[in-house]
Amino acid sequence: MGKGTIAIEEAVLNPDGLAWIGDSAALFNPGQGQNTPSAPGPASKHGLTQALLDIHDARLAQMDAHGVEYMLLSLTSPGAQGEPDPVKAQSIARGANDWLAEQVALNPRRFGAFASVSMHDAQEAAAEARRAVKELGMFGVMLNDYQSTTTGSGKKYYDAPDYRPFWKEIEGLNVPVYMHPRYPPAEDLQPGTRYGDRKQILGAAVQFHLDLSMHLYGLCSSGVFDAYPGVQVVAGHLGEGIPFNLWRADHWYNKPVKKATRPSRHDYSHYFKHNISITTSGDFNTQGLKFCIGEIGVERCLFSIDYPYDSIEEAQNWWKGVDLPEEQKEAVARRNAIRLFKLPLEP
Numbered sequence: 001m002g003k004g005t006i007a008i009e010e011a012v013l014n015p016d017g018l019a020w021i022g023d024s025a026a027l028f029n030p031g032q033g034q035n036t037p038s039a040p041g042p043a044s045k046h047g048l049t050q051a052l053l054d055i056h057d058a059r060l061a062q063m064d065a066h067g068v069e070y071m072l073l074s075l076t077s078p079g080a081q082g083e084p085d086p087v088k089a090q091s092i093a094r095g096a097n098d099w100l101a102e103q104v105a106l107n108p109r110r111f112g113a114f115a116s117v118s119m120h121d122a123q124e125a126a127a128e129a130r131r132a133v134k135e136l137g138m139f140g141v142m143l144n145d146y147q148s149t150t151t152g153s154g155k156k157y158y159d160a161p162d163y164r165p166f167w168k169e170i171e172g173l174n175v176p177v178y179m180h181p182r183y184p185p186a187e188d189l190q191p192g193t194r195y196g197d198r199k200q201i202l203g204a205a206v207q208f209h210l211d212l213s214m215h216l217y218g219l220c221s222s223g224v225f226d227a228y229p230g231v232q233v234v235a236g237h238l239g240e241g242i243p244f245n246l247w248r249a250d251h252w253y254n255k256p257v258k259k260a261t262r263p264s265r266h267d268y269s270h271y272f273k274h275n276i277s278i279t280t281s282g283d284f285n286t287q288g289l290k291f292c293i294g295e296i297g298v299e300r301c302l303f304s305i306d307y308p309y310d311s312i313e314e315a316q317n318w319w320k321g322v323d324l325p326e327e328q329k330e331a332v333a334r335r336n337a338i339r340l341f342k343l344p345l346e347p
Helices: 015-023 042-046 048-053 058-066 086-106 122-134 161-173 207-221 236-240 242-253 268-274 286-296 312-320 326-341
Strands: 005-012 068-075 111-113 141-144 177-180 233-235 276-279
Touching: 005 048, 005 177, 005 312, 005 326, 015 048, 015 086, 058 068, 058 312, 068 086, 068 326, 086 111, 086 122, 122 161, 177 207, 207 233, 207 236, 207 242, 207 268, 233 236, 236 242, 236 276, 236 286, 242 268, 242 286, 268 276, 268 286, 276 286, 286 326
Parallel strands: 005 068, 068 111, 141 177, 177 233, 233 276
Antiparallel strands: none
């Protein structure tokens, strides 16, 4: 097919992943079955698991039918981040990367991939990222929010100082990291906890952006981007809502009392204009996209779908009606992705 959109937050599941996805199936829809996703679209008819396992059949047919030229594929959340055992997490990541590289090789004109990594250990994560990029030809790394662990609080966040070797490697590899949401751990779903009595807000509608935005704010304010200014991070769902709060976040972060002690050199807007890009995945909001373009610049905004959790047809129908200037629309639809990920496609 000719030039179309490039979608970059598009989930898959390798057959070996059926075991761990089954363990976390109840979290996708508490009280419902694994194959009944909350989002409408193809997965509602064929089953979420089947849609995740498929790459070259129904997925590709829908891409052809609706004008998606290329997809960057990634192991569905939570992936290795959901495995508290370091050895098992590393096995999940390596197995998924090997499988996904094989799948992409079957049709590299239409598909590329993100690497999975276990984030239990920064050095191991850096080594697997390096293998995936250098040996398997992957275009970036997908991280599903915090890493589940068996000790301490049970969660590890990547703004911590011990993750600096990972970010250093990412800068050296010159590939982006996509920060993706995930569900909270089981202990946060017990009665009396943050989400235990509020299960109605779990998932994509509310909880995803609440939790991941905290992680993104932490990365921006930690000094990671000062130490490694070449690092590029991508956040879906129109930046998990952060662009709409940037003025207020900066207003208070730049107060003299904060500025004197904050760990980062700059405010949040600076990093959103130099180190963060956002996508439209699962947030087909024309006015919201226009606001983000005005707030952080068109070169920081990319198209995406979030298939199979959202519908290719719905995303493409929305995109066709978005009334941006042609130059901006081309940049968001494909040129920004080609540049950022260094994709082997014609601009």
